[in-house]
Amino acid sequence: MKKLDVLTPIGVVVGFLFVAFAIISNAGVTGFSSFIDLPSMLVVIGGLxxxxxxxxxxxxxxxxxxxMRESFRDVEYDLHNLIRTFVTLSEKARREGLLSLEAEVEAVEDPFIRKGVLLAIDGVEQDVIVDIMNAEIIALEERHRKNKSLLDKAGEYAPAWGMIGTLIGLVLMLKNLNDPASLGPNMAIALLTTLYGSLLANLVFLxxxxKLAMKTEKEVFMKQIVIEGVIGVQSGQNPKIVEEKLRVFLSHEELHAAAREGALRDEA
Structure with missing residues (x-):
C-alpha cells in the first residue's frame, strides 16, 4: 500500500531552514537578501x-x-501477511491440489504473486517459473535504474553549473579590478552560483x-521472497516448511514481533 513518505519533504524543508537560519543568524534578516541573486539562479537552473x-x-x-514524486511516496510491505498468504496457499494446494488455488489467487492484490501462482497452476516447470519471475525483477531494476539516472545526472550537473556561474562571475570581477570597492560584492555574487548548485544537488537530487535506490532494493527483496513462496507452493512442500523458509527473511525485530503476536493469540 502506497502512502506519503513524510521524511522526504521534512528533510528538504529542514535542510533549507537550517541554511536560512545560518544565514540570518550571521547576516540578519535584512542581510538575507544578499543571498538571492536572479542571474546566478538563471545560470544554474538554465544550465541544468x-x-x-x-x-x-x-x-x-x-x-x-x-x-521525483515517487521519492515522496512509500510502499508498506507486510512480511507477516505475505508469509501467511503463502502458508494458506500451501495448505490448500496440499489438500485440494494446485488447481484449487485459481479462486484463491484472484483475491490476491499483488500482481507478482498472482502471476507466479498462476504459472504454478498452469503446470509450468519450477526452473521456468524462477526464470520468468527473475526476468521480471531484472526488468524492474532496469526501469528503476533509468529513472534514478535522471536524478543522478541532475545531481552531477547542478554543482558543475554552479562552478561555471562562479567562473563567469570571477571573469566579470577581474575586468573591474580598477574599482576595488566592487571586488567584495562581485566575489560574493560569483560564489552564489556554487551555493545554489550545491544545495540543489545535495539537498534535492542526490x-x-x-531514496529511490533504497525503495528498489526493498521491492526486489520482497519479490525474491515471493519467488521462494511460489516455489514452495508449486513443489507441494509442507506448509510448516514453507513458513520456516520464508521466516529466514525476517529481521530479528520482526521475528520477536511475530513471536509476541503468536503468544497473544495463544493466550486469547
Whole structure:
C-alpha cells in the first residue's frame, strides 16, 4: 500500500531552514537578501535544464516529475501477511491440489504473486517459473535504474553549473579590478552560483536518488521472497516448511514481533 513518505519533504524543508537560519543568524534578516541573486539562479537552473536536454530524450525527461514524486511516496510491505498468504496457499494446494488455488489467487492484490501462482497452476516447470519471475525483477531494476539516472545526472550537473556561474562571475570581477570597492560584492555574487548548485544537488537530487535506490532494493527483496513462496507452493512442500523458509527473511525485530503476536493469540 502506497502512502506519503513524510521524511522526504521534512528533510528538504529542514535542510533549507537550517541554511536560512545560518544565514540570518550571521547576516540578519535584512542581510538575507544578499543571498538571492536572479542571474546566478538563471545560470544554474538554465544550465541544468540545457544539460538534461542534451543527456536525455524528451520521453525520458517526461518521467522526471513522476520520478521525483515517487521519492515522496512509500510502499508498506507486510512480511507477516505475505508469509501467511503463502502458508494458506500451501495448505490448500496440499489438500485440494494446485488447481484449487485459481479462486484463491484472484483475491490476491499483488500482481507478482498472482502471476507466479498462476504459472504454478498452469503446470509450468519450477526452473521456468524462477526464470520468468527473475526476468521480471531484472526488468524492474532496469526501469528503476533509468529513472534514478535522471536524478543522478541532475545531481552531477547542478554543482558543475554552479562552478561555471562562479567562473563567469570571477571573469566579470577581474575586468573591474580598477574599482576595488566592487571586488567584495562581485566575489560574493560569483560564489552564489556554487551555493545554489550545491544545495540543489545535495539537498534535492542526490538524496531523492538515494531514496529511490533504497525503495528498489526493498521491492526486489520482497519479490525474491515471493519467488521462494511460489516455489514452495508449486513443489507441494509442507506448509510448516514453507513458513520456516520464508521466516529466514525476517529481521530479528520482526521475528520477536511475530513471536509476541503468536503468544497473544495463544493466550486469547
Amino acid at each position: 535544464i540545457a544539460a538534461m536536454l542534451v543527456s536525455f530524450s524528451i520521453r525520458e525527461l517526461k518521467q522526471l516529475g513522476k520520478v 538524496p531523492m536518488a538515494s
